[in-house]
Amino acid sequence: MNTIIYVRQSLDRDGVGAAVERQLTECRALAVQTGLEIAHEYVDNDVSASKGTRPGFQELLAAIKAGSVSTIIVWHTDRLYRRVRDLVELVELAEKHALRILTVKAGDLDLNNAAGRMMAQILGAAARYEVEQKGARQVAANVQRANAGVWQFSNRPYGYERVGGKVQIVEPEAVVLRDAYARYLAGESYYSIVDDLNTRGTMTATGKPWSITTLRARLRNPAYAGIREYKGEAVAQGDWEPIITRKTWDEYTRLRTHRKTPHDWSNKTKYLLSGLALCGVCGGRMLARPDYPRNGVDRPPRIAYACTAKWCTQRDQERLDGLVEGIVVARFSQPDVLDLVRVDQDVAPQEAEALDLRRRWDDLAELVADGTMRPAAVREQSAIIQDKLARLQVVIDNARGGSTMTDLALASDTAAKWESFGLPQKRQVISSLFTVTVSKQKNTRVFDPNDIAIEWLS
Incomplete structure (x- = not known):
């Protein structure tokens, strides 16, 4: 029977895995203190325990089912489980295999007896409560930022960038957007505009050619008119400089609801005098x-x-x-x-x-x-x-x-x-x-x- 170390970090901000390395260091020290020899280490970096799939955790469960794990060392129980179903699965496995959990910060848990299982449930409930409270705080913060006109984004939107914490216009891209709005208002289809952008070699923010779906999504973004939305509702005037005027935005939104049919690659008129x-x-x-x-x-x-x-x-x-x-x-x-x-x-x-x-x-x-x-x-x-x-x-x-x-x-x-x-x-x-x-x-x-x-x- 073997001793296994399992470590997990929900968010690796800089991508270097410093948090999991610190957990590994302390878990290894605990193994030395208790006289245990580590057989394997499972790592899930930048993975949440309350959502998504954890490859390292799944490998750990497979090892337990194979009967090759007797002791799991973790930094804290919330690194191992936050969801009730994960704890239930661990308890079921503990009934078939002698399984003990050692933690750096929360003591030892023996899932083979009622006291250990009760303590595991208490710690799991506390971890779940922390997750829900954190989510509530994040929602409240998002609403507060939205009402204040602050624009939060993780992926850089075409036409803008964040410099020193402030959202600023990328002028060459803003020129492309203003031209696209003007051409659409003049009667051009998304197809025609996309075709011209790709012919001229104009790329998206990710360096890829334009598509009708991409252009439509960009032009339908109210942020370009300085409008801050939250869950689809306009809540405030943004604290950034708009690329287009509110009049242009209103004309665009009004016009796109009037188009008789959506223009795409198949139904666009391709010749000057066709039908004329x-x-x-x-x-x-x-x-x-x-x-x-x-x-x-x-x-x-x-x-x-x-x-x-x-x-x-x-x-x-x-x-x-x-x-x-x-x-x-x-x-x-x-x-x-x-x-x-x-x-x-x-x-x-x-x-x-x-x-x-x-x-x-x-x-x-x-x-x-x-x-x-x-x-x-x-x-x-x-x-x-x-x-x-x-x-x-x-x-x-x-x-x-x-x-x-x-x-x-x-x-x-x-x-x-x-x-x-x-x-x-x-x-x-x-x-x-x-x-x-x-x-x-x-x-x-x-x-x-x-x-x-x-x-x-x-």
């Missing part, structure tokens, strides 16, 4: 699709805009995009370009009304479920709500389009500014300026700009 270009024969909308070679021609498929309603006409995507983008840049290079730009308007009332309509729309399903309204009446109300939403969305989109066009009109380099826009911004400008109608091609082997009709909107 019109067929000159039937008036249907043209969508981007692969144009495969015919008659044995050896070339990879190209992307073309095609009338998918009746397959009336088709046009090469790159050439049509180039033509339309050239028209936009040329128009915004003219001296009277400011005549195109609408005066920015506050669309907060329209957005609030749209949000209310969407909530009413959601409530209709419940009214059908509980029998308050008949399906026919619900369909009628749904049509009314959808019509109002469509009209409100036009006002909102036009206002945002006007903001983008203002930036383009005031740019010193029109072409460069246009290239800096994301796909949603470009589509927004085009849809606000003119319609693109594609006539049936006279010569299918030649791209003729005269077959493309541009009708400017008033």
